[in-house]
Amino acid sequence: MTCFVSSLTPRQGRFSAYGTTVLGESGGIVVSTINQLEHCSGVERAAALARQQRQAVLISRTLRIDAVDPLDFFAAGTDSYGGERGVLADPGEMLTLVGVGVCDRIDVQTSSRSRFTTVEKEWNRRLERLVTEGPFIKGAGPLLMGGFAFDPEQPGSNTWKTHLSASFVLPKYLLTVRKDGCWLTANRWIAPDENETEIARIWEQEQAELLQRASQSLRDKGPATWEVEEVAPQRWKETVRQSAADIRAGILRKVVLARELRLKAAHPFVPEAVLSQLRREQTNNYLFAMERGNSCFVGATPERLVKRDGDQLLSACMASTIRRSEDPDEDRQLKEQLMQDAKNREEHAAVVSMIRAVFQRECESVEIPDAPTLYTVRNMHHLFTPVTGYTRSDTTLLSMVGHLHPTPAMGGFPQADATAMIREREGMDRGWFAGPVGWIDRNGDGEFVVAIRSGVLRDKCAFLFAGCGIVGDSDPESEYEETKIKFQPMLSALKGAGEE
Ligand SMILES: C=C(O[C@H]1C=CC=C(C(=O)O)[C@@H]1O)C(=O)O
Numbered sequence: 001m002t003c004f005v006s007s008l009t010p011r012q013g014r015f016s017a018y019g020t021t022v023l024g025e026s027g028g029i030v031v032s033t034i035n036q037l038e039h040c041s042g043v044e045r046a047a048a049l050a051r052q053q054r055q056a057v058l059i060s061r062t063l064r065i066d067a068v069d070p071l072d073f074f075a076a077g078t079d080s081y082g083g084e085r086g087v088l089a090d091p092g093e094m095l096t097l098v099g100v101g102v103c104d105r106i107d108v109q110t111s112s113r114s115r116f117t118t119v120e121k122e123w124n125r126r127l128e129r130l131v132t133e134g135p136f137i138k139g140a141g142p143l144l145m146g147g148f149a150f151d152p153e154q155p156g157s158n159t160w161k162t163h164l165s166a167s168f169v170l171p172k173y174l175l176t177v178r179k180d181g182c183w184l185t186a187n188r189w190i191a192p193d194e195n196e197t198e199i200a201r202i203w204e205q206e207q208a209e210l211l212q213r214a215s216q217s218l219r220d221k222g223p224a225t226w227e228v229e230e231v232a233p234q235r236w237k238e239t240v241r242q243s244a245a246d247i248r249a250g251i252l253r254k255v256v257l258a259r260e261l262r263l264k265a266a267h268p269f270v271p272e273a274v275l276s277q278l279r280r281e282q283t284n285n286y287l288f289a290m291e292r293g294n295s296c297f298v299g300a301t302p303e304r305l306v307k308r309d310g311d312q313l314l315s316a317c318m319a320s321t322i323r324r325s326e327d328p329d330e331d332r333q334l335k336e337q338l339m340q341d342a343k344n345r346e347e348h349a350a351v352v353s354m355i356r357a358v359f360q361r362e363c364e365s366v367e368i369p370d371a372p373t374l375y376t377v378r379n380m381h382h383l384f385t386p387v388t389g390y391t392r393s394d395t396t397l398l399s400m401v402g403h404l405h406p407t408p409a410m411g412g413f414p415q416a417d418a419t420a421m422i423r424e425r426e427g428m429d430r431g432w433f434a435g436p437v438g439w440i441d442r443n444g445d446g447e448f449v450v451a452i453r454s455g456v457l458r459d460k461c462a463f464l465f466a467g468c469g470i471v472g473d474s475d476p477e478s479e480y481e482e483t484k485i486k487f488q489p490m491l492s493a494l495k496g497a498g499e500e
């Protein structure tokens with residue numbers, strides 16, 4: 001069937017009818033006589049529009065599908081889309097996103113703070129030429145998945161050469177899994193000279209292949225043993241001692257210092273096996289994986305940076321840590337100790353005061369409890385204070401990411417001094433470790449988490465990272481022990497991934 005667009009009027013705003021949305025800013029494209037296209041598919045409408053406009057149009061089609069396990073879908077993408085896959089799942093798996101393949105990407109390699117707004121502008125520019133088909137489902141349809149490096153001014157290392165200072169992907173195929181169902185979105189740019197029938201045929205074939213493979217749930221195992229190199233632990237402890245002394249001298253209030261473990265195995269690490277193990281072990285955490293070529297950055301973090309849902313913004317202050325015990329009595333004592341401990345309360349308070357200040361500046365209203373509660377994950381307890389705000393009209397998700405990152409749970413306080421100290425003293429490229437990773441949809445809603453409890457998998461090597469909030473009372477030996485606890489989630493998942 002051929003579709004004709006009889007007239008297109010540039011108009012401000014958004015138009016939506018018959019399951020088709022065409023977004024246009026002033027001078028952009030809006031279908032004013034959409035009625036004539038009512039009987040056409042989204043691909044046909046997009047192709048007609050592309051011909052009429054003589055420029056490419058983005059089509060995004062969402063279909064409801066039968067239940068599929070997100071990690072089976074991720075694994076199913078290995079052959080055709082290996083190196084171009086991403087996963088984001090929230091705690092309790094209320095929403096899981098798996099993207100495979102690249103329809104479009106926004107990569108920014110800059111050392112300036114503008115990387116957040118650049119991604120936002122580029123995304124909005126693409127949305128000006130969007131046609132959608134299918135139901136509007138939160139977490140489905142056209143959306144970007146990606147992340148930001150912790151500090152773009154840090155000199156880049158070999159470990160992170162694949163993960164740029166900002167890198168986002170509009171997936172070719174996106175699986176959305178929620179408690180109320182599963183959806184598959186296909187995204188594609190259609191050029192004026194492309195044939196819609198051919199595109200529809202390729203879509204059907206590729207989707208059928210992906211879903212067929214996912215139903216076979218074939219997942220490889222990873223290695224179960226490896227050699228570990230602990231990078232400069234003595235030097236790290238000395239840096240902690242020096243930084244605590246500087247904090248006591250009033251140079252700054254808090255700094256987070258991280259260190260690295262390097263693993264070398266006889267066989268390649270397998271991202272889907274590691275993810276599957278993390279999902280099993282690290283409930284109460286966000287799961288994430290971002291592949292770029294031969295490297296996969298993967299982890300399970302408890303820490304939300306910011307979520308936007310309409311005019312509501314949610315953040316969380318999560319800092320201060322104590323180990324867990326298998327003995328319930330001892331575990332209870334440890335929890336009490338964490339709640340009472342002055343050093344840990346100070347570590348946490350620095351995070352609350354910074355996030356509160358940003359929210360008070362950027363929101364109409366803010367709600368923050370007076371005292372922290374406990375947040376328990378498999379290997380440790382944290383102090384936790386949730387933050388809720390209601391946005392002003394000009395507050396966007398990525399502007400909030402830019403204002404908040406790095407919070408004093410990842411950087412320190414004051415922000416600029418702490419980031420400079422990390423750059424100077426840590427002696428390591430954090431890459432995306434402790435940076436924001438997440439997703440943003442066409443309405444500007446989405447969620448970013450802080451990518452800790454994580455590592456880079458590259459063939460037979462894995463690079464793991466963990467850090468600690470240093471305050472005046474910090475003791476180098478106990479901070480070192482704390483990083484050992486924070487390496488546990490990844491070490492355990494890597495091990496389990498080899499034994500499945
Ligand atoms: C930087 C990390 O944790 C942060 C988040 C929670 C608790 C922290 C702490 O108690 O030091 C850290 O600020 C990490 O896990 O690598």
Ligand SMILES: [Mg+2]
Pocket residue numbers: 319320321347468469482
């Ligand atoms: Mg700590």
